Amino acid sequence: MAVSEGRASGRPRDERASRGGDKRERILRAAVKVFARKGFYASRVAEIAKAAGVADGTIYLYFKSKDELLTSLFEDRIVRLLQLLRDESGKHPSGAGRLRQMIELQLGLLEGERDLAEVITVNLRQSSKLLKQFATRRFTEYLELMASVVADAQRAGEFRADVSPRVMARAIFGALDGIALTWALGNPEPGGLKRAASQLADVLLHGLSASLPSGAEAGARAPSVSG
Amino acid sequence: MAVSEGRASGRPRDERASRGGDKRERILRAAVKVFARKGFYASRVAEIAKAAGVADGTIYLYFKSKDELLTSLFEDRIVRLLQLLRDESGKHPSGAGRLRQMIELQLGLLEGERDLAEVITVNLRQSSKLLKQFATRRFTEYLELMASVVADAQRAGEFRADVSPRVMARAIFGALDGIALTWALGNPEPGGLKRAASQLADVLLHGLSASLPSGAEAGARAPSVSG
Amino acid sequence: MAVSEGRASGRPRDERASRGGDKRERILRAAVKVFARKGFYASRVAEIAKAAGVADGTIYLYFKSKDELLTSLFEDRIVRLLQLLRDESGKHPSGAGRLRQMIELQLGLLEGERDLAEVITVNLRQSSKLLKQFATRRFTEYLELMASVVADAQRAGEFRADVSPRVMARAIFGALDGIALTWALGNPEPGGLKRAASQLADVLLHGLSASLPSGAEAGARAPSVSG
């Protein structure tokens, strides 16, 4: 299952019968490849155009600027990721099940899509604008989704209550990102991401579980949580 | 305690009352500020020069290129961080103690140095060169240090043995990085990093602990929680 | 007859009434003018662009660098000169006729093209690269052509055999170059080049002629020079 499959949202431009793949998607796919190999700033619009098999100017018929190309890339991919996560989130009764599924889903999506992993983990941070403006929208949404899963499980007494859901959301995001980053940049060890996801989930879930048998402890600490 | 304190390497000194520090360090400090505000690519060498109070050309007496300026920044700061981490690592007998200290040390260092945090977490990924070449040296060193702490504790029976130390190292790095990133970009909530560090350590250490029959250990750690 | 006439190589054409010639040629012509007035190093790419009526960047669509612009100038012009010289060389039965025609042709070509003369004589020597690398190709070709004319005439018993054809080729090149140089830099005396060419040919051909009937003179001076 790949995040870049299909077309989830937006502009149904040129849905002419005679033209199968639309240009917009071809350009985005080319951009993923080029951004992944060279990074956002070192990537040339001309090269993306070439990789997409279109003329330089054509890109500007679909995207306002090179910056917007990157932004759209995230929008498209992350909106789809958020949807998947939300869908998944609904399928599991326990917080542990939800969190494990979400962790495994995210790394699973990247398995087989190194380029996209690299773009998301590396290029997300390349444009200050991107990070500070766009990120404020979708990234916050993402973090809130993760935090809500933790918070729900805390309220249900399933997770320890002495940690901030938002801090945990950031830590989990970061852990996934760190694993994806080193994976994207390093050796392509097959199945590596799945195993890593599983281990990460094991540790996090165990670490987050409300204390054991008597359970008194977590409750004792809970009141002071704030962040 | 700041990572940017002290002087690492050569060049003449002046130390007139009105002008603190030597040129190289002044330039590095200016670069941190500018890179943090604008990102590496959007930062102009001229602006860094101006911020450092030197002429444009002066920068090139100390650094071969704009790229090398960024690289040197990491070298200087990360080499110092590695030293601190190694020192710290030696002071604690248990793996749990070590790991907690390392986590708290890293986030503690950034407290009060938002700019540096932003440069490290955001700009580290801006230059393909930086990430793929330089990173292969120091970053690997860093990851190996973290992994060895985990591995040692596993061998001692203190940590669960069913997770890869290297995966954990990456996850821990990522978690710290994610927390630092959101902190650097978001609200400056005082003490936030310390609390986050403590909570992250709580969860990770509990999650990593070799599952004890009675679960007594968790209780032993609890008192240090503050956030 | 001008060396800069005609079109040597590719690129689309336009030929609207108001805009004469294609960009590449317009740029070359502008470069000749600017290089002649200021010399290669003191010439600014921006000025050439302005003189050619194109944007700065346009120059780089046709030439890889400022250096290559100069190189291409020589290639274009000298290749054409070589062709003319070879054509001319074929039309005359005697060595004297050939040499005279070649001398007069070369200086004749420059008549009316002071700029080009100046570029060739002055700027040829400005770029070490140009002189040492490019020159090794075309310039050697040129010298060999001249030397072969001398050598042929020597073999035919027409020219004295006690001088090296290669030394003569260099001397003739130099003499033409010296005349062109002073002409390009000095007063534009109309017809001056033609007259100078004629006189130079007179002296050289007489000096090169195999010793006449009585033959005593040459032998007296030149016992057995070979070099």
Next chain:
Amino acid sequence: MAVSEGRASGRPRDERASRGGDKRERILRAAVKVFARKGFYASRVAEIAKAAGVADGTIYLYFKSKDELLTSLFEDRIVRLLQLLRDESGKHPSGAGRLRQMIELQLGLLEGERDLAEVITVNLRQSSKLLKQFATRRFTEYLELMASVVADAQRAGEFRADVSPRVMARAIFGALDGIALTWALGNPEPGGLKRAASQLADVLLHGLSASLPSGAEAGARAPSVSG
């Protein structure tokens, strides 16, 4: 016999007893070396300073600018050359003798001084300023000296009168220059310059000689001569 030997003219700065070679000369010598290897524009003042064993700034105590360094180089060397030529000129009764000696002297001086030859033949043309302003002084002086030798011999009936002394002076200069150029850039064949000088003199003197007894040939060409 080398043109760069001794100190002929100018500024007796710092004739302190304790310091043998004076800096000015050391700088000039270093400049010759560096200019010869790299050309004027590609030569860095810092490199000349290093080659001379002085600090960058020291050069500006002796020369107003990099340009003036080149100019001074020519002044020093060419003034000396002019003196030698004038001295030599006085020693020979016949025009042929004078001219031959001057030709051989000039190329002889360069034998063993490739660097200087390259500087004079190549670098003379690098600075428009140099060529157009300085050249107008010394170079004209040089050409007039050569022309006067020819003119004198013409008046004496020794040289043919149907050629312009000034054209001949330029041609001779050029021929010498062309030979020196190719020699400086090409193979260092020992003795090559001497042999070339001798052959060039043979051809030129024969070519310039007043028509011999029968004289028919020269007369046939004479009509077209004017300058």
Next chain:
DNA sequence: AATGAATGAGCGTTCATTCAT
């Protein structure tokens, strides 16, 4: 006089973007 660190004007080149076809 001598030094060499510092200066900063200046330029070649790039590349996102435009627009005539």
Next chain:
DNA sequence: GATGAATGAACGCTCATTCAT
């Protein structure tokens, strides 16, 4: 819509020159 030649603003870097020591 599609093209790609043309544009020109923008910037990293160099290096001749200065000047405090």
